[in-house]
């Protein structure tokens with residue numbers, strides 16, 4: 001008769017003293033489960049699975065994305081400024097203003113961009129295609145390609161080089177560049193060329 005109440009009196013404190021331990025065990029179990037979940041994506045091994053891009057491919061793709069983004073921003077900026085502010089020959093051309101922006105980006109070590117001529121008659125000789133990549137890229141852009149790229153070693157690190165076309169987007173362009181007169185719509189008369197570091201700091205001008 002007395003056994004049941006006696007047991008109860010004994011077992012209640014025992015369970016109470018176990019409660020913090022059980023709570024701790026549950027907490028540890030939850031943490032461990034979370035750890036496993038967090039580790040899972042890293043388990044994919046590029047070497048054993050060709051569908052998973054390697055670090056190099058990812059870095060190159062990131063540089064390409066950067067080039068596409070810069071190209072959109074710079075070109076829209078140049079056109080918006082020309083359209084809204086450049087109304088006669090005495091005004092500072094958007095090209096000149098953007099060359100200052102390009103110089104700042106290069107000096108900060110982000111990337112190197114050049115405004116390059118594709119007509120053979122640049123207003124500023126500094127904008128003539130400079131090296132083998134630019135010369136070849138200009139030929140391809142003039143013949144209708146919309147993106148020319150290569151990966152180049154500069155000072156021991158990889159860089160993505162890209163060239164994209166500039167057509168005569170506004171009739172205003174002809175105001176200063178008479179050689180753009182009569183150029184077919186969409187035809188490249190110039191280019192923006194980019195040097196974007198892939199796996200190290202920007203080497204804008206490697207030592208020869």
Ligand code: HEC
Pocket residue numbers: 078079082086088089090091092093094095096099115116117118121122123124125126127166167168169170172173174175176177189190191
């Ligand atoms: C107000 C005059 C003016 C207008 C308008 C103008 N440009 Fe220019 N552009 C220049 C000058 C000056 C340079 C040389 C800038 C430099 O190197 O500092 C230049 C340079 C360039 C270059 C590099 C090749 C070269 O000739 O030196 C390209 C490409 C170019 N402009 C395209 C355009 C396009 C496209 C438009 C229309 C959206 C345009 N420009 C409107 C004056 C102008």
